[in-house]
Amino acid sequence: MNYLTPVFGLLFQETNSRVSAALEGIKHPDLSKFLVIAAILFIIGVAGVLTRRNIIVIFMSIELILNAANLNFIAFSRYLQDTAIGSPLSGQVFTVFVIVVAAAEAAIGLGIVIALYRNRETIWIDEIDLLKW
Amino acid sequence: MGWRTLDLGHWTLDLMYKYIWLVPLLPLLAAAINGIFGRWFRFSEKLIGAIAVGSVALSFLISLAAIYSYGFGSNQLWPRPYVSTQASFTWIAGGAVKQSLGQVSPETSAKPANAPKAVPTETGSLLNVQWTYQLDPLSAVFMLIVTGVGLCIFVFATGYMHGEAGFYRFFAYMGLFMFSMLVLVMGSNFVMMFVGWEGVGLCSYLLIGYYFNREEAANASRKAFITNRVGDFGFMLAVFAVIATFGSPEYTNVVSQAANYPVETLGHWGLMSWIALGLMIGACGKSAQFPLHVWLPDAMAGPTPVSALIHAATMVTAGLYMLTRTNVIFQHSQTMMLVVALVGAFTAIFAATIGITQNDIKKVLAYSTVSQLGFMFLACGVGAFVIGIFHVMTHAFFKALMFLGAGSVIHGMHHEQDMRMMGGLKKYMPYTYWTFLAGWLAICGIIPFSGFWSKDEILWNAASTTQIPLGWLVWLIGTIAAICTAFYMTRLVAMTFWGEARFRQHEHSMEHEAHAQKKEHPTPHHDPHVPHESPKSMWVPLVVLAVLATIGGFAGISTAFTGGKLVGGKMNIVNWMSPVVWRPHAEVRFGTIDNSSPEPSEANAAETGSPHGGFNLAHTVEGKLHSETATEWVFIIISLLVAGVGIGLGLLFYVKSPQLADIWSARLAPLYRASYNKYWIDEFYGWAFTRRTMDLARGVFAFDSKVVDGGVNGSAWLTRLSSLITGGTDKYFVDGLVNAIANFVTRLMSPIVRAAQTGFTQNYALVMVVGLLIAVAVYLFRAFSS
Numbered sequence: 001m002n003y004l005t006p007v008f009g010l011l012f013q014e015t016n017s018r019v020s021a022a023l024e025g026i027k028h029p030d031l032s033k034f035l036v037i038a039a040i041l042f043i044i045g046v047a048g049v050l051t052r053r054n055i056i057v058i059f060m061s062i063e064l065i066l067n068a069a070n071l072n073f074i075a076f077s078r079y080l081q082d083t084a085i086g087s088p089l090s091g092q093v094f095t096v097f098v099i100v101v102a103a104a105e106a107a108i109g110l111g112i113v114i115a116l117y118r119n120r121e122t123i124w125i126d127e128i129d130l131l132k133w
Numbered sequence: 134m135g136w137r138t139l140d141l142g143h144w145t146l147d148l149m150y151k152y153i154w155l156v157p158l159l160p161l162l163a164a165a166i167n168g169i170f171g172r173w174f175r176f177s178e179k180l181i182g183a184i185a186v187g188s189v190a191l192s193f194l195i196s197l198a199a200i201y202s203y204g205f206g207s208n209q210l211w212p213r214p215y216v217s218t219q220a221s222f223t224w225i226a227g228g229a230v231k232q233s234l235g236q237v238s239p240e241t242s243a244k245p246a247n248a249p250k251a252v253p254t255e256t257g258s259l260l261n262v263q264w265t266y267q268l269d270p271l272s273a274v275f276m277l278i279v280t281g282v283g284l285c286i287f288v289f290a291t292g293y294m295h296g297e298a299g300f301y302r303f304f305a306y307m308g309l310f311m312f313s314m315l316v317l318v319m320g321s322n323f324v325m326m327f328v329g330w331e332g333v334g335l336c337s338y339l340l341i342g343y344y345f346n347r348e349e350a351a352n353a354s355r356k357a358f359i360t361n362r363v364g365d366f367g368f369m370l371a372v373f374a375v376i377a378t379f380g381s382p383e384y385t386n387v388v389s390q391a392a393n394y395p396v397e398t399l400g401h402w403g404l405m406s407w408i409a410l411g412l413m414i415g416a417c418g419k420s421a422q423f424p425l426h427v428w429l430p431d432a433m434a435g436p437t438p439v440s441a442l443i444h445a446a447t448m449v450t451a452g453l454y455m456l457t458r459t460n461v462i463f464q465h466s467q468t469m470m471l472v473v474a475l476v477g478a479f480t481a482i483f484a485a486t487i488g489i490t491q492n493d494i495k496k497v498l499a500y501s502t503v504s505q506l507g508f509m510f511l512a513c514g515v516g517a518f519v520i521g522i523f524h525v526m527t528h529a530f531f532k533a534l535m536f537l538g539a540g541s542v543i544h545g546m547h548h549e550q551d552m553r554m555m556g557g558l559k560k561y562m563p564y565t566y567w568t569f570l571a572g573w574l575a576i577c578g579i580i581p582f583s584g585f586w587s588k589d590e591i592l593w594n595a596a597s598t599t600q601i602p603l604g605w606l607v608w609l610i611g612t613i614a615a616i617c618t619a620f621y622m623t624r625l626v627a628m629t630f631w632g633e634a635r636f637r638q639h640e641h642s643m644e645h646e647a648h649a650q651k652k653e654h655p656t657p658h659h660d661p662h663v664p665h666e667s668p669k670s671m672w673v674p675l676v677v678l679a680v681l682a683t684i685g686g687f688a689g690i691s692t693a694f695t696g697g698k699l700v701g702g703k704m705n706i707v708n709w710m711s712p713v714v715w716r717p718h719a720e721v722r723f724g725t726i727d728n729s730s731p732e733p734s735e736a737n738a739a740e741t742g743s744p745h746g747g748f749n750l751a752h753t754v755e756g757k758l759h760s761e762t763a764t765e766w767v768f769i770i771i772s773l774l775v776a777g778v779g780i781g782l783g784l785l786f787y788v789k790s791p792q793l794a795d796i797w798s799a800r801l802a803p804l805y806r807a808s809y810n811k812y813w814i815d816e817f818y819g820w821a822f823t824r825r826t827m828d829l830a831r832g833v834f835a836f837d838s839k840v841v842d843g844g845v846n847g848s849a850w851l852t853r854l855s856s857l858i859t860g861g862t863d864k865y866f867v868d869g870l871v872n873a874i875a876n877f878v879t880r881l882m883s884p885i886v887r888a889a890q891t892g893f894t895q896n897y898a899l900v901m902v903v904g905l906l907i908a909v910a911v912y913l914f915r916a917f918s919s
Contacts, residue, residue, distance in 0.1 A: 049895070130892065
């Protein structure tokens with residue numbers, strides 16, 4: 001976000017140190033904040049997968065899990081860019097991959113759900129228990 | 134000599150010797166064309182005959198031109214062998230030769246002090262067997278015999294084989310034979326000679342068995358092949374020994390090296406004697422000498438042109454070719470020379486006595502061939518190799534003529550071979566009769582027919598030999614054999630051509646009738662009982678051969694007729710061939726006579742006090758007469774008398790008073806039966822070798838079926854038993870244990886384990902999450918605790 005610096009500088013020429021610190025925090029946010037948000041998203045996703053009965057909702061929860069991982073990738077990518085460890089863009093590349101895979105997965109998954117529904121007339125996951133011994 | 138260098142481009146007749154490689158190639162090509170395409174495209178007899186005869190005729194012309202350019206051309210090549218470079222290639226590229234033989238120990242030879250020392254090379258040379266044709270005086274003579282007499286016989290065969298179903302096959306074999314024979318006589322090394330040797334053996338087998346649906350012919354072909362194997366075994370050993378001794382199978386190398394070896398005198402048995410023995414065994418097999426002669430009479434089961442070409446004129450003389458080619462080796466072993474002479478003499482008399490009593494016209498000629506080959510061996514044995522080859526040549530002329538004459542008779546008699554069914558054919562077959570007479574006079578040895586010159590020279594050389602002892606015995610046997618020869622040949626002619634016609638008295642065989650019904654002879658009133666003269670394609674070769682049989686002997690005219698000089702220059706076969714024959718050193722020759730200045734005292738010394746002992750007939754006579762020419766004349770008169778006696782006896786027995794034959798055969802019944810049954814040699818071989826081989830085969834079969842098969846079956850039984858035991862163990866013990874354990878585990882564990890399978894997806898997902906949490910917990914715990 002370095003190209004924004006002259007803009008912020010022009011906007012907040014007369015601000016005090018707190019404001020400038022806050023601006024600094026906005027300009028260079030902590031890695032931990034991203035990680036915490038990602039963790040929360042992950043927990044929500046896992047809880048959804050484990051507790052909800054509707055397959056569609058479980059899908060949505062899986063998307064949350066994937067996006068939590070994406071967030072982590074982006075965050076680390078950004079963080080490692082500053083510390084100049086590794087290739088700065090590799091995290092972002094992985095994110096793009098994950099999005100693509102998620103899209104494909106959604107297409108296939110929803111197709112399966114439709115087929116399932118046509119056969120069983122249900123999308124409640126606790127009624128789909130053919131693997132039981 | 135302007136025409137000699139007639140320029141066709143840059144080609145001249147003087148360079149024809151460079152084209153000798155065409156000579157064997159053309160018959161091979163013809164054989165390939167006839168053999169491969171003759172059947173596919175159903176060539177007509179005319180085409181097949183034209184291809185075959187044309188190839189041989191071309192070969193003959195090339196041979197003539199090549200030999201002319203070699204011997205008489207302006208390039209002065211004659212005494213040296215010309216080794217073809219144009220068609221030579223490395224045929225067998227071998228490795229280093231370890232010359233394992235050839236160490237000369239002093240006690241093996243009593244060599245004269247001034248003889249050059251033998252130098253066996255220790256260093257190994259590379260064995261590169263070349264496929265090279267060699268033109269030298271010896272191969273030149275044989276090339277002319279093979280292609281020239283072969284041409285006559287090919288022409289004859291086109292008439293004789295007319296109407297045969299296997300016409301193309303016959304000429305394919307014949308062409309292949311010509312190729313093999315030419316390779317045999319034109320090869321420049323022992324290995325090529327061996328290839329030709331086996332090739333002619335194969336063709337002999339194929340052609341004897343030409344009528345393969347006749348059991349007699351099939352058996353005869355096998356007999357010929359197997360008997361020849363015995364000889365080939367000795368020949369092969371000799372070739373190996375030659376390579377191991379001299380490092381190379383090339384003749385030029387062998388001859389030049391062998392000449393340096395010391396002569397193994399009588400009673401000394403060394404390396405040269407071993408090699409000569411192997412070669413002699415090979416020659417005995419191929420040339421039908423005494424212990425191995427049995428195949429040749431049976432070989433008459435083949436078509437008559439085959440008998441003429443292979444079993445009279447060319448192939449059976451391969452042994453003589455080999456003897457003469459290796460005369461250096463033979464002359465280094467006086468013991469083997471004596472063996473060769475005695476074997477030859479014995480075979481000559483032995484076969485001649487059998488020939489007296491045979492009734493099949495071809496059998497008589499076959500035994501005559503064996504006998505004449507014996508004469509040739511005799512000549513080689515007494516050191517007269519050139520005369521042996523001279524007799525090969527004259528014999529090729531008159532014996533091919535007689536065989537073809539016999540073939541013409543058989544043809545005219547509608548496949549009747551028994552002379553008792555003939556008689557009086559003179560009237561019906563004039564060409565055959567008159568040409569046959571020339572052959573008859575030639576083989577009997579009547580001057581000036583060709584056989585006289587060669588046989589007389591053989592006997593003279595036997596009587597006057599200084600190379601071996603017992604020359605007088607060899608001469609005596611040869612002379613008696615000559616009487617027998619004249620006798621049985623007169624008998625043959627008398628029974629076939631003279632006297633009353635006996636063919637009307639007998640019923641005719643089925644094939645005879647078939648022959649007549651085929652209407653091969655477009656005579657309107659063709660009577661199958663009356664013989665007919667053969668077609669022109671058959672009698673023209675007879676006339677050519679008759680001319681050769683009449684005048685061919687002048688190539689080696691006796692010195693007694695020319696004032697003790699060899700006349701004719703290179704046209705005289707003795708001069709022509711002289712470079713081929715190795716001359717032993719004077720002091721190692723048997724006896725001490727120098728032929729150039731015969732002194733009575735020396736002759737007497739040879740008679741009584743020669744270091745090797747022995748009685749020399751010619752020198753004894755010469756001692757009485759004081760003149761070599763006079764001595765020769767004595768022997769010439771003796772051999773003429775001998776021929777006259779034989780012919781006279783024959784005329785007496787079979788023309789003047791035919792009852793005499795029966796009377797004397799009854800009086801000499803044991804001898805007659807022995808001769809008629811060929812001295813029971815076949816029976817003896819059958820008992821001693823064939824039966825014993827069969828016994829051995831039966832024994833081996835019994836061993837195989839009882840012991841070997843028993844062992845195999847026993848081990849199979851054992852295997853089955855052990856598999857039964859192990860199978861039972863596996864089925865009841867191992868499987869039982871496994872099943873017991875599996876049952877136990879299943880019963881006990883399954884309620885616990887299957888409880889985990891709830892079927893609810895979220896249960897599994899929960900397990901995954903819990904596992905993940907545990908993994909993370911362990912990781913964190915390990916990370917923070919260290």
